[in-house]
Amino acid sequence: MDAERPYDLVLFGATGFTGALTAEYLARNVPAGCRWALAGRNRGKLEALRARLATLEPGCADLPLLAADATDPASLREVAAAARVVVSTVGPYLHHGEPLVAACADAGTDYLDLTGEPEFVDRMYLRHHRRAVATGARLVHSCGFDSVPHDLGVLFTLERMREQGLLAEEVPVSVRGFVRVGGRFSGGTLASALTVISRPRAGARAARERRAADPWPSDRRIVATAGPVRRSAEARAWAVPMPTIDPLVVARSAAARPDYGPAFRYGHYAAVRRLPVLLAGGAGLALLALAAQLPPLRRALSGLHKPGAGPSAEQRAASWFTVRFVGEVGPGQRVFTEVSGGDPGYTETAKMLAESALSLAFDDLPATAGQVTPAVAMGTALIDRLSAAGLRFTVLDTPPAHAPGRA
Numbered sequence: 001m002d003a004e005r006p007y008d009l010v011l012f013g014a015t016g017f018t019g020a021l022t023a024e025y026l027a028r029n030v031p032a033g034c035r036w037a038l039a040g041r042n043r044g045k046l047e048a049l050r051a052r053l054a055t056l057e058p059g060c061a062d063l064p065l066l067a068a069d070a071t072d073p074a075s076l077r078e079v080a081a082a083a084r085v086v087v088s089t090v091g092p093y094l095h096h097g098e099p100l101v102a103a104c105a106d107a108g109t110d111y112l113d114l115t116g117e118p119e120f121v122d123r124m125y126l127r128h129h130r131r132a133v134a135t136g137a138r139l140v141h142s143c144g145f146d147s148v149p150h151d152l153g154v155l156f157t158l159e160r161m162r163e164q165g166l167l168a169e170e171v172p173v174s175v176r177g178f179v180r181v182g183g184r185f186s187g188g189t190l191a192s193a194l195t196v197i198s199r200p201r202a203g204a205r206a207a208r209e210r211r212a213a214d215p216w217p218s219d220r221r222i223v224a225t226a227g228p229v230r231r232s233a234e235a236r237a238w239a240v241p242m243p244t245i246d247p248l249v250v251a252r253s254a255a256a257r258p259d260y261g262p263a264f265r266y267g268h269y270a271a272v273r274r275l276p277v278l279l280a281g282g283a284g285l286a287l288l289a290l291a292a293q294l295p296p297l298r299r300a301l302s303g304l305h306k307p308g309a310g311p312s313a314e315q316r317a318a319s320w321f322t323v324r325f326v327g328e329v330g331p332g333q334r335v336f337t338e339v340s341g342g343d344p345g346y347t348e349t350a351k352m353l354a355e356s357a358l359s360l361a362f363d364d365l366p367a368t369a370g371q372v373t374p375a376v377a378m379g380t381a382l383i384d385r386l387s388a389a390g391l392r393f394t395v396l397d398t399p400p401a402h403a404p405g406r407a
Contacts, residue, residue: 007035008361010083012068012076012100013090014038015045017310018114018144021350022089027053027060029354029389031362037064039079070096073103080107087357088113092195093120101128101139108135110360114353116146117196118245119203122210125371129214133370140377143356144349147249149323149391150177150268151375152383153339154250156393157327158260159380161335166327172221172263175250176326178235178271179242181344183319184311216255221263224251232269234326234336239269253375271324310346319343324396336396348391355385 011026013019015038023038030036040046046065053060066082068075070090080086080103090096093115104111105128115121121141132139142148154175161167196203216222226241247268254260311319321344327335341348356378359365363381374382387393 005082005084007037007064007083009034009085009087009357010037010039010066010079011357012039012079012086012088015040015042015049016089018346018350018353019089020049021346022087022354023049023053024056025350025354026357027057030358034358034361037066037083039066039068041067041069043067070099073099076100076103077107080104080109083109085110085112085357085361087111087353089353091115091117093117094123094195094199098124098127105129105132105135105137105139108137110138110140112140112143112353112356112360114144114146114349115141116245118248119196119199119206121245121248121371122203122206125210126206126213129371136369138360138368138377139371140356140360140374141371142245142249143353143374145321145344145352146244147246148352148356148374148382148386149321149339149341149344150179150246151249151253151373152379152386153177153323153325153337153393154266155253155375155379156339156383157325157335157337160337160395161327161329162259164335166329166333166335167261170262171329172265173261174265174267174328176234176239176267176269176328177246177250178232178237178239178269178324178326179321180237180271180323181319181321183321183343183345184315216251217258220255220258220261222251222254222260223265224248224268225265226267226269232271235269235271235324237271237273240272242268242270244268249373250375253373256372256376311343316343316347319345319347321348338394338396339391340394341391351389351391352386355389356382359385 011019011023014023026036038046038049043065050060050063050065053063066079068079076099086100086104086109088097088100091114093113094117097113097115097120101111101124124139128139154177157175158167167173224247229238229240232239247266250266254264320342322338322340325337356374359378359382365378365381368377383393
């Protein structure tokens with residue numbers, strides 16, 4: 001432990017919907033002796049959360065509370081200087097996230113968040129990666145459902161292929177991931193999605209600048225592309241390319257890890273069993289993308305789910321996800337794996353974020369610094385943690401049929 005810093009980890013944005021779930025998970029699961037604190041701008045809400053946590057774990061009655069506001073960089077610098085690891089659940093990150101990233105990069109403090117916003121990740125790399133390398137800070141974005149199951153699922157698949165001798169030689173490898181979810185979203189998730197969709201040109205510009213500053217390795221080939229919608233025998237469903245941050249995170253992991261091979265390709269899909277669901281979903285996404293470009297409609301959509309609100313405990317208990325992977329090096333040389341769990345957006349996301357923070361704080365990890373992905377920063381240590389916490393990382397004999405009655 002760093003005796004000069006009073007806290008092993010600080011949770012910023014603890015009173016938001018996902019922040020509170022993360023706080024509850026930490027209250028139940030921090031190791032003995034862990035020094036942690038809650039941070040946010042509203043003292044009254046922090047005190048109410050602490051009181052609720054104390055009903056779960058009496059030791060939380062004296063949990064420290066730190067005043068910090070995303071609009072007050074000085075308060076964020078104080079938080080970063082006091083902690084070894086800072087966790088942020090305050091989004092949309094394009095609007096609220098950069099001051100804390102900057103404070104952590106300057107202070108040499110590890111930083112984690114839940115962002116699914118590619119533009120934010122690219123801009124943070126351009127503005128703060130070099131400083132973080134100099135101070136030793138690890139900046140790890142996308143530590144929830146975006147993008148831990150996909151990033152670690154690919155790593156898990158490649159490890160299983162290596163155990164079976166399929167990666168014994170320097171051969172090209174491809175991995176395809178097929179995602180299925182059943183769950184609801186919160187106001188914060190909707191706000192982040194609308195922010196991303198409403199800024200296509202800004203996002204493309206940030207991506208170009210990132211590629212120029214952080215190109216793929218010249219001696220290896222890395223591709224993250226899914227191609228057109230198609231019927232997949234492997235998924236036993238329609239495979240719909242997902243233009244999310246997840247394949248970008250996987251590709252960055254591949255770029256940083258030579259053990260992914262000399263030529264690595266990843267395809268990322270939603271697996272949709274029924275054609276009517278596919279057509280309805282496509283139409284809905286098209287309308288959402290159109291509405292996001294028009295400020296009055298965007299404001300109206302944002303008002304449907306206010307930030308801080310989310311699905312009930314009963315709704316979360318009925319939610320689920322699976323991500324099935326096919327790793328292949330040649331005809332007949334394939335490995336099938338699956339990462340699965342409960343409510344993806346909140347219950348499991350809180351678990352992923354909290355375990356990521358605990359891994360950075362307490363695990364014996366490879367030496368890294370700067371902006372890195374979960375698979376690079378924490379890798380198999382985080383797989384072990386999440387497996388122990390109830391997420392399932394499984395090797396499958398063959399691609400199983402989808403559960404009846406699910407899209």
